[in-house]
Amino acid sequence: MAEKNKLSIICMSGDFDKAIAIFTLASGAAAVNYEVNLFFTFWGLNNIKINKGRAFIGKGVLARFFNFLLGGRNNLPLSRLNFAGASPGLMTNMMKSRNVATLPELFQVSIALGVNFYACEMAMHVLGLTRDDFIPEVKDVLGVATFLELSKGGQTLFI
Amino acid sequence: MSRINLDITKDHCPMTFVKTKLQLEQMEEGDILEILLSKGEPLENVPRTVTEQGFQVLETTQVKDDIYKVVIKK
Numbered sequence: 465m466a467e468k469n470k471l472s473i474i475c476m477s478g479d480f481d482k483a484i485a486i487f488t489l490a491s492g493a494a495a496v497n498y499e500v501n502l503f504f505t506f507w508g509l510n511n512i513k514i515n516k517g518r519a520f521i522g523k524g525v526l527a528r529f530f531n532f533l534l535g536g537r538n539n540l541p542l543s544r545l546n547f548a549g550a551s552p553g554l555m556t557n558m559m560k561s562r563n564v565a566t567l568p569e570l571f572q573v574s575i576a577l578g579v580n581f582y583a584c585e586m587a588m589h590v591l592g593l594t595r596d597d598f599i600p601e602v603k604d605v606l607g608v609a610t611f612l613e614l615s616k617g618g619q620t621l622f623i
Numbered sequence: 624m625s626r627i628n629l630d631i632t633k634d635h636c637p638m639t640f641v642k643t644k645l646q647l648e649q650m651e652e653g654d655i656l657e658i659l660l661s662k663g664e665p666l667e668n669v670p671r672t673v674t675e676q677g678f679q680v681l682e683t684t685q686v687k688d689d690i691y692k693v694v695i696k697k
Contacts, residue, residue, distance in 0.1 A: 492640065496644075497676050563635060564638075577641065
């Protein structure tokens with residue numbers, strides 16, 4: 465059997481619209497039998513926090529404030545025209561009314577299709593986060609060298 | 624052998640082939656999946672991607688102006 469196609473995405477952004485791009489590509493690729501690896505780093509880690517909303521998590525006072533302000537995947541701002549956080553809800557309603565999959569749906573089907581989630585060890589360290597702060601579907605905590613090894617031979621995107 | 628219907632006429636990329644894949648995963652070898660889909664991107668890509676994954680497209684028929692039925696054997 466031919467070797468499986470592979471898509472790896474470095475998920476740096478914590479923006480709502482970019483998260484839609486990440487999980488649309490991930491679920492679409494997994495649905496056509498690609499191996500999909502998502503490597504969440506810095507603001508991208510907000511996508512995979514176990515707390516979907518705002519929570520004082522992390523080690524140290526600054527980290528706790530930082531993580532509270534950043535929030536989880538229910539608090540992702542739109543990269544443009546965010547209107548103090550009102551726009552992601554409005555965008556979700558527009559997506560629903562036009563029968564386009566919403567971010568929670570894309571997230572769930574990505575998990576159902578076996579997309580691999582990885583967290584960046586260095587960014588977790590900076591933000592004072594541990595593996596327990598993330599959803600159990602996170603397969604591993606990685607550094608650059610392991611990510612390069614995982615993504616070798618496939619396509620890699622940076623979002 | 625069972626026959627299952629799936630209507631993805633109202634869905635858009637990537638849910639058209641995501642729903643197809645999730646449905647096929649739940650089915651047994653030899654089961655038949657009848658999909659109703661729209662012409663354009665779903666009609667071009669759903670049969671192609673299932674064929675690439677080793678499933679058999681038995682027939683594609685037009686049922687309305689913009690709606691097609693694709694029959695797939697797992």
